Amino acid sequence: MPLPSYAKFDESDLGAQVLLSQHRLKTSGDAVTARQAVARYMKENGASALSVTRFATAVSEIVRNAINHAGGGEFSIYVDRRRKTLTVVCWDNGPGIADVDLALSDGYTSGGGLGRGLGGAKRLAGRFEIRTAVNAGTSVLMSVNL
Amino acid sequence: MMPQSATANILTVLDTDFKGIIEEWLGTQVKEGVKRSDLFSDAESRNQNRELLKAFSKGIREGVAGEDFDLDDDKWDDLRAVLADVSRERVNRGVTPTEMATFVLALKTPLFKRLEALADSDHSMLLRDVMLVTRLVDAFAIYTNEIFINEREQIIDRQRQEMLELSTPVVELWDRVLTLPLIGTLDSARAQEVMENLLQTILERQAEVVIMDITGVGTVDTQVAQHLLRAAAAVRLMGAECIISGISPMIAQTMVQLGIDVGTVSTRSSIRTALSDALLTVGYVIKKTEAQ
Ligand SMILES: Nc1ncnc2c1ncn2[C@@H]1O[C@H](COP(=O)(O)OP(=O)(O)OP(=O)(O)O)[C@@H](O)[C@H]1O
Numbered sequence: 001m002p003l004p005s006y007a008k009f010d011e012s013d014l015g016a017q018v019l020l021s022q023h024r025l026k027t028s029g030d031a032v033t034a035r036q037a038v039a040r041y042m043k044e045n046g047a048s049a050l051s052v053t054r055f056a057t058a059v060s061e062i063v064r065n066a067i068n069h070a071g072g073g074e075f076s077i078y079v080d081r082r083r084k085t086l087t088v089v090c091w092d093n094g095p096g097i098a099d100v101d102l103a104l105s106d107g108y109t110s111g112g113g114l115g116r117g118l119g120g121a122k123r124l125a126g127r128f129e130i131r132t133a134v135n136a137g138t139s140v141l142m143s144v145n146l
Numbered sequence: 147m148m149p150q151s152a153t154a155n156i157l158t159v160l161d162t163d164f165k166g167i168i169e170e171w172l173g174t175q176v177k178e179g180v181k182r183s184d185l186f187s188d189a190e191s192r193n194q195n196r197e198l199l200k201a202f203s204k205g206i207r208e209g210v211a212g213e214d215f216d217l218d219d220d221k222w223d224d225l226r227a228v229l230a231d232v233s234r235e236r237v238n239r240g241v242t243p244t245e246m247a248t249f250v251l252a253l254k255t256p257l258f259k260r261l262e263a264l265a266d267s268d269h270s271m272l273l274r275d276v277m278l279v280t281r282l283v284d285a286f287a288i289y290t291n292e293i294f295i296n297e298r299e300q301i302i303d304r305q306r307q308e309m310l311e312l313s314t315p316v317v318e319l320w321d322r323v324l325t326l327p328l329i330g331t332l333d334s335a336r337a338q339e340v341m342e343n344l345l346q347t348i349l350e351r352q353a354e355v356v357i358m359d360i361t362g363v364g365t366v367d368t369q370v371a372q373h374l375l376r377a378a379a380a381v382r383l384m385g386a387e388c389i390i391s392g393i394s395p396m397i398a399q400t401m402v403q404l405g406i407d408v409g410t411v412s413t414r415s416s417i418r419t420a421l422s423d424a425l426l427t428v429g430y431v432i433k434k435t436e437a438q
């Protein structure tokens with residue numbers, strides 16, 4: 001079943017960006033790989049250690065959500081041509097989130113977590129956007145300045 | 147001479163001077179700088195080249211119909227099998243994908259030269275033969291690349307698995323003081339294992355203080371935090387005190403942004419302060435000797 005386009009970010013949302021890498025998300029090991037790739041690109045482009053820790057943690061939250069709540073997804077890392085910002089998009093084809101504000105609020109969880117992942121990621125990332133619809137998956141875009 | 151098909155010409159060339167082609171192929175690899183004599187002995191290289199070329203010839207003999215072929219076809223089983231072995235070995239020794247592809251592409255030159263001699267100035271025949279060889283060797287190289295990358299991913303996966311399974315030792319630092327140096331990623335499966343091991347040791351050693359050191363944990367996200375807090379709660383239920391040490395300023399800031407509340411669990415920035423506090427709890431102090 002093709003996904004309605006409103007639940008997925010595409011190149012037009014990103015502007016001119018170079019796709020650095022794309023990762024399949026299925027296992028907890030994939031979450032580690034995605035997070036480590038982001039950390040590596042940031043370090044290579046001179047991001048501070050604090051900025052790397054913060055953004056990598058945000059990435060860890062959203063990719064784990066895709067794996068735990070949507071059965072897996074896809075993760076892409078982009079950089080703008082002047083290497084000023086790194087942008088990541090995490091996409092899944094899962095159940096979607098009915099009430100985004102509720103999901104973002106601290107302490108809300110549907111599955112025995114701390115319920116602070118989504119709200120925390122939003123606070124940790126420079127730019128945070130989420131697109132989701134019930135049964136149309138969830139897509140999260142985040143960026144950080146390098 | 148009877149006009150032959152392109153396939154027949156290529157096979158003729160391969161059969162007539164099999165050894166010579168291998169030697170020249172090796173020579174081209176040396177010239178291109180992709181014969182890794184630092185990684186492979188001459189004997190190894192020669193053997194691998196020979197086995198690959200044998201399997202390649204067999205594929206051409208059986209798996210090319212007209213001028214069509216498909217390396218996924220079972221007629222090419224041998225080549226795929228040899229390639230899998232050669233690739234695995236090369237990946238393990240640190241050969242790059244580019245080197246590997248160049249290594250295969252280097253086979254073109256020796257084949258072109260011999261086809262040229264065979265064509266004996268029949269240029270349209272030469273062109274036809276060269277085109278088929280090019281397609282064959284290119285397909286061979288592309289296939290090699292796929293296998294190579296696949297092999298590399300498997301190795302990475304295996305290493306990752308091994309890393310995740312690194313056992314976490316519970317160390318008795320002093321009477322009734324245990325420490326748990328956590329390293330790497332704390333996923334749910336590993337957290338469970340670590341916790342069981344820890345609680346068992348607390349019981350055996352009658353521990354009163356446990357230091358969980360996270361200096362070696364790169365990322366503390368909500369999941370890791372939850373595992374740590376659960377472990378701390380379990381330690382306390384067993385009547386021991388729990389100190390989480392090794393929280394760097396960066397991790398501390400990140401945890402605050404995530405809204406993680408460590409509640410009443412004691413935290414210390416370094417294992418050093420955690421240790422002196424732990425010793426104090428069980429009735430010892432660390433003291434400098436007079437002579438110093
Ligand atoms: N990709 C997603 N697909 C479907 N539902 C999601 C997705 N991401 C988040 N949610 C919903 O939003 C809720 C809040 O997410 P959040 O990450 O804040 O907490 P959590 O994942 O439950 O726990 P944790 O604090 O360990 O991350 C989730 O419990 C889940 O119901």
Ligand SMILES: [Mg+2]
Pocket residue numbers: 061064065113116117118368
């Ligand atoms: Mg979460």
